[in-house]
Amino acid sequence: MAKLSSEGIEKRMEELSREAERLERKATEMLGEAGKVVVEAWQDTIRRYGHVKTGDMLKSVRASKPTQSGGVYTSSIYPHGRDRKKQSNATKAFVLHYGTSRIRGSHFVDEAEEKAEDAVLEAMERVWQSD
Secondary structure (H helix, E strand, C coil), X not given: CCCCCCCCHHHHHHHHHHHHHHHXXXXXXXXXXXXXXXXXXXXXXXXXXCCCCCCHHHHHEEECCCEEECCEEEXXXXXXXXXXXXXXXXXXXXXXXXECCCCECCCHHHHHHHHHHHHHHHHHHHHHHCC
């Protein structure tokens, strides 16, 4: 019959508890830094695709404040607000990304997020390692 030994398990549980508390403190900071990277990628891609008429949509891209729900932290990145003609910047981005029956979609958001992937991980790692 197998013998189970629990020597040292209390110490491990303590360490895991401290890491969970650390993650709780660091999560919003990590998302904030990651959001900056994604916003920059969106703006670069918007410029490259020429989706800049007035610059209203470009300037309105930002990350929402990180929130937590059910233990999951989230932050949304998209163009906020309205342009000079009172059109929703998010709607314009949606149409430019997916297209319509008359406008071919550029899928610039997919490209921006792909471009930002590695930099997001690096930014989050930097925050995690700082202390």
